Amino acid sequence: MIPVIGFGAGGHAKTIIEILRSMPAYEIVGLLDTQIERGANALGVEVLGDDSMMAELRARGIEHAFIGVGTVGDAQPRRQLYEKVVSAGFQIVPAIHVAAIVSASAQIGAGPTIMAGAIVNANTVIGDNVIVNTGAIVEHDCVIGDHTHIATGARLAGGVHVGPCSHIGIGAAIRQDIKIGEGVIVGAGAVVVRDVPDFKTVIGVPARVKA
Numbered sequence: 001m002i003p004v005i006g007f008g009a010g011g012h013a014k015t016i017i018e019i020l021r022s023m024p025a026y027e028i029v030g031l032l033d034t035q036i037e038r039g040a041n042a043l044g045v046e047v048l049g050d051d052s053m054m055a056e057l058r059a060r061g062i063e064h065a066f067i068g069v070g071t072v073g074d075a076q077p078r079r080q081l082y083e084k085v086v087s088a089g090f091q092i093v094p095a096i097h098v099a100a101i102v103s104a105s106a107q108i109g110a111g112p113t114i115m116a117g118a119i120v121n122a123n124t125v126i127g128d129n130v131i132v133n134t135g136a137i138v139e140h141d142c143v144i145g146d147h148t149h150i151a152t153g154a155r156l157a158g159g160v161h162v163g164p165c166s167h168i169g170i171g172a173a174i175r176q177d178i179k180i181g182e183g184v185i186v187g188a189g190a191v192v193v194r195d196v197p198d199f200k201t202v203i204g205v206p207a208r209v210k211a
Contacts, residue, residue: 001027004093005057006068007085009033009042013068016113017043019095020066026093029062042068054088065090067111067129071149073185075165079147082111082129092129100132109146127164145182154186163198 002025006013009031020026030048031041040047065085071078086092092111096102099116106120109128117135120126124138127146132138136150139157144150145164154168157175162168163182174180174192184196187203187210196202201210 001025002064002093003027003029003062004064004066005029005048005062005090006031006045006066007033007051007081008068009036009040009045009047010068010070012070013066014042015115016066016068016095017045019097019113019115020093022098023095026064031068051084054085054090058089063089063091064093066093066095067113070131071167073167075147075149075167075183078149079129079165082147103140121158133170139176151188 004026006028017028020028028045030046032049032051032053033047034050036047038047038049067082069078069081094112096114097116100114100118102120103122105122106124108126111129112126113131115134118132119137122140124142126144129147130144131149133150133152135153137155138150141159142156143161145162147164148162148166150168151170153171155173159177160174162180165182166180166184168186169188171189172186178192179195181196181198183199185201186192190203190207191205192207203210
């Protein structure tokens, strides 16, 4: 089995732990967290310390990791952690739930998290470090940029493009062929029928830029 260290010990980490436990290739050997004290645990996996242990763990021969920090709007902390972990020499493992449906023609980047009930359909491109959360639908020919989070129950119609570091909120819906910029936040339950420029927040039905 491949030993894996997790970065983060909160709620998102628990979901990743359960996904990886269903994949016989991996053994989770511990967690690192800057907020949760050493000796605590998440679903029985011990917090060994904080990020200062990365070099020690690499020296022990641990080469694989998962990013257990999710996003609530702001994708930058997750992006920064991902880049820090990769720069330290770790390979981010794919966490794809057995109950997710991923088309054979989809292109999936490094370190994805694709949760139970999620659907990624034909010819879609998923970037690095992307979360497709529980029950989310990413239809055919979509392009999802690096570090983006498609939240629980969100629905993206065919041909939607989402820029890097964006957050598509829980239950949001995006019409076909819409372009969502970089760093965009789409509010929970919003219905997006027009393109959204970079670094804007849109809310409502139909979605409008938040003042």
